[in-house]
Amino acid sequence: MPLGRLHHLIVDCPDPMTEARFWSAVLGDPVTYADDDFAVVSASTAASGLAFQRAPELTPPTWPEPEVPQQMHLDVMVDDQDAAGAAVLALGARRLQGDHVYADPAGHPFCLIRRPTWASPVGGSA
DSSP states (O other), X not given: OOSOOOOEEEEEESOHHHHHHHHHHHXXXXXXXXXXXXXXXXXXXXXXXXXXXXXXXXXXXXXXXXXXXXXXXXXEEESOHHHHHHHHHHHTOEEOSSTTEEEOTTOOEEEEEEOOTTSOOTXXXX
């Protein structure tokens, strides 16, 4: 029996709304809460998701150099890595060294991974 259930993954960033808008567009979930220092992206106000808290002195990771470690990263499953890569770049991501590795607007690395065969299509069609 579990001891708890994930509420949100909290990510430090200099501008919570910039991060929330970016990840909202990438994941297709709405921004369900926002104030000056905190924003949440989740399927609904009653669902777990990603949260972004203001950290004005954040030093972004220096991927792939270990000087400032990545601390965490998200793997985002996609149907088409190249198309998704172009889309996240248009949303404000930047390309990093590695196979389909990007940084969000605050510099957090994330990977666009090919959808595993066990997962239903991301685009919604079978």
